[in-house]
Amino acid sequence: MNNRAELVFIPAPGVGHLGCTVELAKLLLHRxxxxxxxxxxxxxxxxxxxxTYLNSLSSGDRISFLHLPNDDLQGFNPKKFFPSFIECHKLVKEAVSKLVHSESASHDSPRLAGFVLDLFYTSMIDVADEYGVPSYIFFTSSAGYLGLMLHAQALYDEALYDEQNRQITELKDSDSELEVPSLINPFPTRVLPSPYREKDWSMILFELTRRFRRVKGxxxxxxxxxxxxxxxxxxxxxxxxxxxxxxxxILNLNGDSIDLGSEIMEWLDDQPPLSVVLLCFGSMGSFDEDQVKEIAYALExxxxRFLWSLRQPQSKSQFDAPSDYANLTDVLPEGFLDRIVGVGKVIGWAPQVSILAHEAIGGFVSHCGWNSTLESIWFEVPMxxxxxxxxxxxxxxEMVIELGLAVEIKMDYRKEFSGENQMIVKSREIExxxxxLMEDDNEIRKRVKEMSEKSRKTILEGGSSFTSLGCFIDDVMSNLS
Known part of the structure; x- marks a missing residue:
């Protein structure tokens, strides 16, 4: 009997989702x-x-990468982009059909055992059903947020948001709280994630989440x-x-590796251990000029000591990623760069993993993307x-209130892709x-260090994540019986 299993992974676009997915794939192949x-x-x-990331990868004997046409994906307008995933059904069907036919042509080829889908690709469950195989979701955010998604969708479908039967979008600016099963503490609706604050987006999320309940794991x-x-x-x-x-x-720890002799690393090598605060806000993170100046005043x-990744905002009419400034003096306070010589350094794009791994880094002002959050824990850097x-x-x-592993600068800050409704955080609050974050007697630093040790042990043989991955593999292989 042929007991070789083929899994089809469908990650969402973006190096954060793709890198994490490839790391999971490598783990499964190794195990x-x-x-x-x-x-x-x-x-x-x-x-x-x-x-760049894909060029650094190579198809091995048990992993291959199939590039789907992307002619229709010219820009990143989220409202148009995510619903357009439905249009990818035909492309995915064609790719899987070729895969299945090539497997059936060889007696010892692996058999299709399931789809592993990004949370945004749950519509692909229908394609997996057509081939008679189960689907799994690879959820690239926190378990707590998975709980919020499931709870919000259940509340919506039961029309029980509160005693007045209001929808969740109407609670966004109120002082009310939600009791979420995945959280110990009541969750204030003022920090509801942006997609839940808008009816069109929340409808998309509720439909995605309903499909979560159809998968095998x-x-x-x-x-x-x-x-x-x-x-x-x-x-x-x-x-x-x-x-x-x-x-x-699951971390892509080699995804942004740079020459350790680079200017950034040379500067960090000259700083004392745990003395530098890193400011980095992800691949889409940027600020308008007024906010940039407030950050500069706070740092000064x-x-x-600080290392600041400062990016130029995308055009209000576009959804392209931020870019590096041609001239930093155009946006920073007059004389700032001269005054911070020897104390701070302002850069463009940051090789975040390489920087967090450096012993000079003592704190991380972060946008709280889940990959970045896990990286900060891994490298013992409080956020x-x-x-x-x-x-x-x-x-x-979750990091500040629920787990006590971070300090707050502004928990309810949000910058929509459109750039609208943006608040200004004043320099005093940032400072x-x-x-x-950086004070010597820092209880949060001690807790992050303890959690870092646990994060490294859990993936080793006998650790909880190692065991859980084994259970998932058992489930996948049972699809062949």
């Missing part, structure tokens, strides 16, 4: 010699980082030692939640939270957060 994986790659034409990039309450909540009685496999932290007045978009406000709440 089980009879698994093969085909990754269907969809990428934005303008996303050069994805191209959900693989989560987290670990029981970090989110024990959230992970245990999935088996506490609510119906229609598939098995959840916490297998993290704080007295701490100050400054969320921007997507689910980052939730991540900030206060940085000082709390």
């Amino acid at each position: 089980h010699q009879r698994i093969s994986i085909t990754v269907l790659v969809m990428k934005l034409p303008s996303d050069s980082k994805v191209n 959900i693989v989560v990039n987290s670990f029981i030692e970090l989110e024990s309450y959230a992970i245990n909540s999935f088996s506490n009685g609510e119906t229609n939640i598939p098995p959840v496999y916490p297998v993290g932290p 007045h704080s007295g701490y 100050a939270t400054w969320p921007m978009y997507a689910e980052q406000q939730f991540n900030a709440f 206060k957060g940085i000082k709390k």
Whole structure:
């Protein structure tokens, strides 16, 4: 009997999702010699980082990358982009059809055993059903946020948001709180992630989440030692939640590797251990000039050494990623760069992993993307939270209030892709957060160090994530029987 299994992975565009997915694929191949994986790659034409990352990879004997046409994905307008995933059905069907036919032509070829889908690709469950194989979700955010998504969708479908039967979008600016099963603490609606604050977006999310309940399992990039309450909540009685496999932290630690002799690294080499605060806001993170000046004043007045990744905002009419400034003096306060010589350094794009790994880094002002959050824990670097978009406000709440692993700068800050409704965080508030983050007697630093040790042990043989990944593999292989 042929007991070789082929999995089809479909990650969302963007190097964060793709890199994490490839790392999961590598883990599975390492753990089980009879698994093969085909990754269907969809990428934005303008996303050069994805191209660079893909060029660094090579198809091995058990992993291959199939590039799907991307003629219709010329820009990143989220409202048009995510619904257009439906149009990818035909492309995916064609790719899988070729895969299945080539497998059937050879007696010893692996058999299709399932689809592993990004959370945005749950419409592909229908394609998997056509081939008679189960689907799994690879959830690239926290278990706590998975719990919020499931709970919000259930509330919506039961029309029970509150006693007045209001929709969740109407609660966004109120002082009300939600009791979320995956959280110990009440969740203030003012920090609801941006997609839930708008009716069109929330409808898309509710439909995605309904499909979560149709899959055979959900693989989560987290670990029981970090989110024990959230992970245990999935088996506490609510119906229609598939098995959840916490297998993290899954990190792409080589994705931005740079020459260690670079100017950035040479500057860090000259700084004392734990003395530098890193400010970095992700691939889509940027600020307008007024906010940039407030950050600059805060850094200068704080007295701490800093490394600041400062990016130029995209055009209001476009959804392209931020770019590096041609001339930093155009946006920074007059004389700032002269005054910070020897104390601070302002750069463009930052090789975040390489920087967080450096012993000089003592704190991280972060947008709270989940990959960045796991990286900060892995490298024992405490965070100050400054969320921007997507689910980052939730991540900030979880890290500060729920887990006590970060300090707050502005938990309810948000910058929509349109650039509208943007608040200004004043320099005094930023400086206060940085000082709390970098102070010598820092209880949060001790907790992050302890969690870092747990994050490294959990993926070793006998660790909870190692065991959970084994359970997921057993489930996949049972599809062949």
